[in-house]
Amino acid sequence: MKGMPPETCGMSRLDSAVGSMKDQDRPAGRERTVRCIDPRAMLITTFIYIAVVTSFEKFDLLGLLPLVIYPLFIMELNNLSPGAIGRKLLYVSPCALMIGIFNPLFDNRVVLHLGSLAVSGGWISFTVLMVKFVLTASAALILAAICGFDTLCVALEKLKMPKVFVSQLLFMHRYIFLTADEASRMVRAHSVRSFRRKGMKIKVFGSLCGQLLLRTLDRALRIRHAMVSRGFRGDVPLIRELKAGKGDTAFVFLWTAFFIIARCFNLPQLLGAFVMDKFA
Amino acid sequence: MSHHIVEVKDLEYVYPDGTPALKDLSFTILHGESVGLVGxxxxxxxxxxxxxxxxxxxxxxxxRIGHFPITRKNINDVRRRVGMVFQDPDDQLFMPRVFDDVAFGPLNLGMPREEVKSRVIEALRLVSAEHLAYRPPYKISGGEKRAAAIATVLSMSPDLLVLDEPSSGLDPKSRRQLIGLLKNFNHTKIIATHDLDLVMDLCERTIVINAGRVTADGPTMKIFRNEALLEANRLEKPLRMQGCPADH
Amino acid sequence: MHMADALISPAVGGALWTATAGLTAWSAKKLNEDFDDRKVPLMGALGAFVFAAQMINFTIPATGSSGHLGGGMALAVLLGPYAAFLTMASILTIQSLFFADGGLLALGCNIFNLGFFPCFIAYPLIYKKIAGENPSAGKIFAGATLASLAGLQLGAFGVVVETVASGISDLPFSTFLLLMQPIHGAIGIVEGLVTAAVITFVWKARPEVLLLAEKSSAEGFSIKAVFVGLIAAAVITGGIFSWFASVHPDGLEWALFHASGKEEFRNPEESAHSLLAGIQEKTAVMPDYGFKNSRTVQEDATASEEQWPAVSIGTSTAGIVGGGLTLFFAGLVGFLLRLIGRSRQASPGR
Structure with a gap:
């Protein structure tokens, strides 16, 4: 559960969250390089990447390092701002931090000496955990930022996800903006009249949420009217042609090959040994 | 072309909580008419x-739409022929991109993809919104949303256009553009609105509803000049007919 | 409560992904069986509502911390278990994609913890039993409070089991359990009350909405029990299997270990190690530098046996040199790409 400090209570989070979601959905006018990468290819590559990253042993910091290249590469190729992704990671990092921080407490066997500095296994596994967190979480954010939500949904449908699930993913994404705007307005109206209090009393929260819920129900009914008026009978049709070409297959295979090589061989170790062999 | 008529006869409706909404409501609309529905x-x-x-x-x-009363059997045919534009375009535009929204109706009608595409392009052209096709609905302005919402029903080539409060939430310029747009359509139109100036511009006939009944039905100008009638139905003369205070 | 990918092993993540995918397909099937065109827009809109409501925080009295609406139970009561499960799954998917709140591999775990337990356990076994055939505001309130508390407790338990089974965290099972359950007990009571308040609010204003959910969950319960049992069995076996896999190197990891020929790989490391010793003697910049197995505190022989094979950091200076070079190259690649990107952006503008 996310324990929020009181000063970030209320709307700042909602506003910024929705803002960042809108930003992510940049107009298609500005073409990006990997726009042409099939979303299924991106999806599969991302999953393989995450599976490989998480499969590293808990102390294998070194072996993990070459995998930094994937998110860096994709981000730069697509002009994604590492800063924006970093800020999001920072926001959700407490969850991983809170559990990871126990490692140094429970595992204090010294496994490494850097000069006079003794490093315990716990600190190393903690570092590995945080590196894994940054890599996996940024891979997910990159996936969403590159493909765009609707294209990803089409990819999911093509990958045999149930249709109902995909349709209401689409609807939810569409109506998050409106509902969040509505919620924003209600909370703002509350906060301008609650002068000294920080946060919101439970009682107020209950009725505010109830009101928001009733509005949501009304909206759902109106949307349903608009849908049946245009012949809705359970299917939400989307025209999107996905053409996976040789480039997409190559994209998946080359990256996967790299991930597997990086998983099987400790590349930094090899590199270091090679360099020291040459120059020693 | 008498099959385009709308005939409502002795319509009654009571809400589930017991509130009566419509009572003995009857009227007929002929092909090509443009009717304002006020109240x-x-x-x-x-x-x-x-x-x-x-x-x-x-x-x-x-x-009745055309010659047939609406039943659960012919409902899909009716819905294709009656293009309904709801008050809040955010309810009407529920898909990820404007294009998908305009294509929603034709695709549900089972039209082939190529035809759907040409219909979408044509519908967007009619409302001068071709440039919006690949934009998500939450990133376009109020006026653009309204135009897109109208395109979502035009793509089904309806015989009858029904618009609920089309001018609400629009700035004056967008409202003017909307009126210009609607004027160009030859469809039979029913426009429910509080904007009586818009009715003056677009509808030769007006139906006044009060407490679920038709209280007046006739030429727009005649009804709008009847101040007692307007007053009794909680309406007001259109601003344009109120005259300039300087004239007094 | 949203688990990150970094906390779980692929085995645990995969097992729960399988279970969740099965549940999703099954829920979608059940939903299509008695299709109601009201449901799809309702699910989307309510999902958006829960999403927004979860970002509004209220202050928990006398603690200074804050809580928010627990989504799963509210959705189950409003939509019935199948639609609620799908909606919860969508919310978590969007949260993981756009906010990295909960990882993609961990999505299975998160959907299971926050969707399965409230929708398929707490809702039918607690809420329905208390609210009964003729619900009243009081029964609904009590049922919703208890059910969301129970759902959250089960979810927290799920987090503990999945984390410990993954073996990434060093938190012992009992300690973690003693940390998580009471915290989520306290949060659960408050969340339960809030959820109940919101649901009774709707019950009073729009009873027909709750009846829509009733309708869909009434029938087909025995089949459901069977399916739930099957999936639970799958999960438990998966969980046990992966627990072994991650604790002992002779499970899945062991297979990887061998397939990759990593054992042969120890040799160059060792040669590098001896090389390192030579360099150290020559340079003596960092005399006490390297892998000191002997100086570790060996409190527990078996525990160390489990973990030593996994230690591969700092086996030699070569590792550190190589690591530095790798990061340097990665940075270089990024930098070059950025330069290329800039020049490409600049050229069409001219």
Whole structure:
């Protein structure tokens, strides 16, 4: 559960969250390089990447390092701002931090000496955990930022996800903006009249949420009217042609090959040994 | 072309909580007519509109579109012929991109993809919104949303256009553009609104509803000059007819 | 409560992904069986509502911390279990994609913890039993409070089991359990009350909405029990299997270990190690530098046996040199790409 400090209570989070979601959905006018990468290819590559990253042993910091290249590469190729992704990671990092921080407490066997500095296994596994967190979480954010939500949904449908699930993913994404705007307005109206209090009393929260819920129900009914008026009978049709070409297959295979090589061989170790062999 | 008429006869509707919404409501609309539907808040306008394409079914009385009363069997045919534009375009535009929204109706009707595409392009051209096709609905302005919402029904080539409060929430310029747009359509139109100036511009005929009944039905100018009638139905003369204070 | 990918092993993540995918397909099937065109827009809109409501925080009295609406139970009561499960799954998917709140591999775990337990356990076994055939505001309130508390407790338990089974965290099972359950007990009571308040609010204003959910969950319960049992069995076996896999190197990891020929790989490391010793003697910049197995505190022989094979950091200076070079190259690649990107952006503008 996310324990929020009181000063970030209320709307700042909602506003910024929705803002960042809108930003992510940049107009298609500005073409990006990997726009042409099939979303299924991106999806599969991302999953393989995450599976490989998480499969590293808990102390294998070194072996993990070459995998930094994937998110860096994709981000730069697509002009994604590492800063924006970093800020999001920072926001959700407490969850991983809170559990990871126990490692140094429970595992204090010294496994490494850097000069006079003794490093315990716990600190190393903690570092590995945080590196894994940054890599996996940024891979997910990159996936969403590159493909765009609707294209990803089409990819999911093509990958045999149930249709109902995909349709209401689409609807939810569409109506998050409106509902969040509505919620924003209600909370703002509350906060301008609650002068000294920080946060919101439970009682107020209950009725505010109830009101928001009733509005949501009304909206759902109106949307349903608009849908049946245009012949809705359970299917939400989307025209999107996905053409996976040789480039997409190559994209998946080359990256996967790299991930597997990086998983099987400790590349930094090899590199270091090679360099020291040459120059020693 | 008498098959384009709308005939509402003795329509009654009571809400589940027991509130009566419509009572003995009857009128007929002929092909090519443009009719303004006016009345106070809660008079029953929106409930009536929901009956016109079978979102609600009459509890008693009939609604005919063309020659057939609306039944659960012919509902899809009715819905294709009646293009319903709801008050809040955010309810009408529920898909990820404007293009998908405009294509939603034709695709549900089972049209082939190529035809759907050409229909979408044509519908967007009619409302001068081709440039919006690949934009998500939450990133376009109020006026653009309204135009896109209208395109979502035009793509089904309806015989009858039903618009609920088309000018609400629009800035004056967008409202003017909307009126210009609607003027160009030859469709039979029913426009429910509080904007009586818009009715003056677009509708030769007006139906006044109060407490679920038709209280007046006739030429727009005649009704709008009848101040007693307007007053009794919680309406006001259009601003344009109120005259400039300097004239007095 | 949203688990990150970094906390779980692929085995645990995969097992729960399988279970969740099965549940999703099954829920979608059940939903299509008695299709109601009201449901799809309702699910989307309510999902958006829960999403927004979860970002509004209220202050928990006398603690200074804050809580928010627990989504799963509210959705189950409003939509019935199948639609609620799908909606919860969508919310978590969007949260993981756009906010990295909960990882993609961990999505299975998160959907299971926050969707399965409230929708398929707490809702039918607690809420329905208390609210009964003729619900009243009081029964609904009590049922919703208890059910969301129970759902959250089960979810927290799920987090503990999945984390410990993954073996990434060093938190012992009992300690973690003693940390998580009471915290989520306290949060659960408050969340339960809030959820109940919101649901009774709707019950009073729009009873027909709750009846829509009733309708869908009434029938087909025995089949459901069977399916739930099957999936639970799958999960438990998966969980046990992966627990072994991650604790002992002779499970899945062991297979990877061998397939990759990593054992042969120890040799160059060792040669590098001896090389390192030579360099150290020559340079003596960092005399006490390297892998000191002997100086570790060996409190527990078996525990160390489990973990030593996994230690591969700092086996030699070569590792550190190589690591530095790798990061340097990665940075270089990024930098070059950025330069290329800039020049490409600049050229069409001219």
């Amino acid at each position: 106070a808040n809660g008079a029953g306008k929106s409930t009536l509109l929901l009956h016109l394409n079978g979102c609600l079914f009459p509890q008693s009385g009939t609604v």
